[in-house]
Amino acid sequence: MEEIKKKQAISISEVKEILEKGDPESMDQIQRWTYDYVSKFVKIDPKDAKKMKQQLVKECDLTEEEAVEIVNIRPTTLAELRSFTFGWKKLILAETLEKMLKIIKENS
Template identity: 60%
Template sequence: MTETLKREIITTAQVKDILGEVKADDMDQIQRWTFDYVTKFAKTEGKKAQKMVKKLVEECDLTQEEAVEVVNVMPTTLEELRAFTFGWKKLILTETLEKILAILKADSEDK
């Protein structure tokens, strides 16, 4: 059994990077399924995702969990973002939603 060193909420893109460093032969069944999933559904690269999460927390007053959710989904319109954040049970101003979209767009386009 493996000892847990620390718990941290990370994006699917970061999971992909972590599991990508493990040889397929060394993965157990769940790790292989997880790697297959994140390979199909990660919307950006791990370092970009980490940078976006940090900016969303610092500049848009989102929690780490909220920022990770947004980066995992990568909404592209205000309507998509509103529908997604509706369940958070907190009011997010249109100005903040627009800033979130700008961060996602700018960082996803960075090379």
């Protein structure tokens, strides 16, 4: 069993990128299921996903986990975005929400 070297929140695009580096024949059942899932649902390039995540953390003061949630979902309207951020139990100003939408649109 491999030891955990680092724990980090990553988008499903990044998961797909990591799994693609491995040999599909050597994947265990969970890795194969995960790879099948991300292959169906990833709609954004891993580089764009990483850039979007970094921008959301830096420019919108989000945690890495919050940024990953936004990258994975990529809401397109203020109402959609509010429905996700509401669950975070912290106040996010309308100006910040607009900035988040702009970042999503620029990187999608």
